[in-house]
Every structure is written in structure tokens, then in C-alpha cells.
Amino acid sequence: MSTVTATVNAGAGTVKLTITPTSGNVNTVTRADVNGTRAVRLPAGTLPYAGTLTVTDYEPALAGPVHYRVTTSAGPASVWVTLGATAPRFVLPQLPLPSVEVSTVFEYEAARASTATVHEVLGRVGPIITQAKLGSRRGSLSILCEDHRTVLNLDVLFGRGQTVFYRQAENPGQDMYFYAMAVSWAPTETGQWELSLDYVEVDYPAGPILLDPAWTFAALADTGGSFAATAQGYESFAALRLRETS
Numbered sequence: 001m002s003t004v005t006a007t008v009n010a011g012a013g014t015v016k017l018t019i020t021p022t023s024g025n026v027n028t029v030t031r032a033d034v035n036g037t038r039a040v041r042l043p044a045g046t047l048p049y050a051g052t053l054t055v056t057d058y059e060p061a062l063a064g065p066v067h068y069r070v071t072t073s074a075g076p077a078s079v080w081v082t083l084g085a086t087a088p089r090f091v092l093p094q095l096p097l098p099s100v101e102v103s104t105v106f107e108y109e110a111a112r113a114s115t116a117t118v119h120e121v122l123g124r125v126g127p128i129i130t131q132a133k134l135g136s137r138r139g140s141l142s143i144l145c146e147d148h149r150t151v152l153n154l155d156v157l158f159g160r161g162q163t164v165f166y167r168q169a170e171n172p173g174q175d176m177y178f179y180a181m182a183v184s185w186a187p188t189e190t191g192q193w194e195l196s197l198d199y200v201e202v203d204y205p206a207g208p209i210l211l212d213p214a215w216t217f218a219a220l221a222d223t224g225g226s227f228a229a230t231a232q233g234y235e236s237f238a239a240l241r242l243r244e245t246s
Helices: 148-159 217-222 227-233 237-242
Strands: 003-009 014-020 025-033 036-039 053-057 065-072 075-082 089-092 095-101 104-111 117-119 128-130 138-145 164-167 176-187 193-201
Touching: 003 065, 003 075, 014 025, 014 065, 014 075, 025 053, 089 148, 095 148, 138 148, 148 176, 148 193
Parallel strands: none
Antiparallel strands: 003 014, 014 053, 025 036, 025 065, 065 075, 089 095, 089 164, 104 138, 117 128, 138 193, 164 176, 176 193
16 A cells, blocks of 8 residues: 655645655656646656655645545555635746745636637628637736735746746636736735736646756855855845746
8 A cells, every 4th residue: 555645834835745655656646626637747757756755736726625646556545635725826837936925816807708710701691600619718817915025026926927827715716827918016005015917818837847856055055156146146036946047
């Protein structure tokens, strides 16, 4: 028999899985929640893995139960968890470290337009329709942030020009992967900040986690650089964690 244990970090919106096969390899790790059933996103080359495997899932739904199922050479195992997180979060699926938690998303607007083609034929009253499904959601979000730092973190996140994952706990099924088309922000009368976002929903982005597990503070210290050199070499602390030099 194999065992799998799950440790929920509600503050970070993540689940750490520890998988121990009694023999052989860990072959697959799958998550099922209100957003569907998908393989847990892992760094490239993680599976198959011989021995005890510890991984972090950065994309579980904040609403409802989450079921993890693993398959190993010694047989399958599974575990259920509930995150219990309430604050909405935005994260880059393949670069999940610079995730941003916000106070609330207080306005949500979504629309879907048909992808069909309408052919107006001369001499014909009704058009000919090349049938197609409705497209993905397009609309806007109004996001309330606790302080200006959170707004700046969101701006950096959206400004990367990559797919973003929005998760929230109030409305199961409202979570989405999207592309940010425009952002603007302003202070409120209460001292908080409001950020307005125009988005286009996109398909689930395939691909592994791109973080380098070997890049740690110890590895940074081994480079021999000074605090001044590090500050000049990286645009932000998030860039340092991702090892993205200026």
C-alpha cells in the first residue's frame, strides 16, 4: 500500500502533498475539485519518482472539497482536503511564487459572444450561419486591496503578460485562467486601493512549473554577491525569488 498525506496552508492557498509508496515509483498525482480534474502541475521531470515525494499544489480550488489521487507502483492512494481560505487570490500557474491575496473582488462582469460566422446572402432574407459555440468569458473585475503595496504587486503580476489564475471561495465555478488586457487603480476614501481589470478568459495553460528548486537563499549566498549588488541585479524581491536578473 501507498500513503498520501496533505497539509493545507490556508493563508497561501496551497496544499503540500507527501506521497510514500511502499515500493517502486510515484507515477501520477491528480487533483479533482469544482474546477475539474487535472494533473497537479509539477516541475518538469518530476515523475516518475522513486521514494517519498513531497510536492506543493498551487492551484486547488478555494471553494468546496479537493480530492487528490496518486498512483504508484505499489497501488493507488487518495486523500480529501478543504482549504478553508476565503480571500481571493491571483497567481501565475507556471511561476506560482509571486501570488497575490486581495481583500475582495467586489464587482464581477462577464460576457460571452458567439464564435459563429454570419453570411448575408444576396437575395436571401435570412442569413446562413456557420454554427459555433460561445466564446470564453470577457469582462472586468473590480478588486479591493488593503494597501498600495498590494496594488503594485498585482500590477507586476498582470504586467508580465502571462496567463493568470483567479481563485475565490464565494462562487464555485467562477474561478478562471485569464489574460489581463488593461488595469487601472486609485485610492479609496477608506485608505484602501481599488484596481480595475479588463480580462479575457483563456484555456487551461499546459506546462510544468518553471521554478528552480535549487535556487535558495543559501544558493544566493554562494554566489558571493553583496546586498548592494543583489539589489541592483534584481528588479524586485519577486524577481529575486524567480532568479530573474535585471
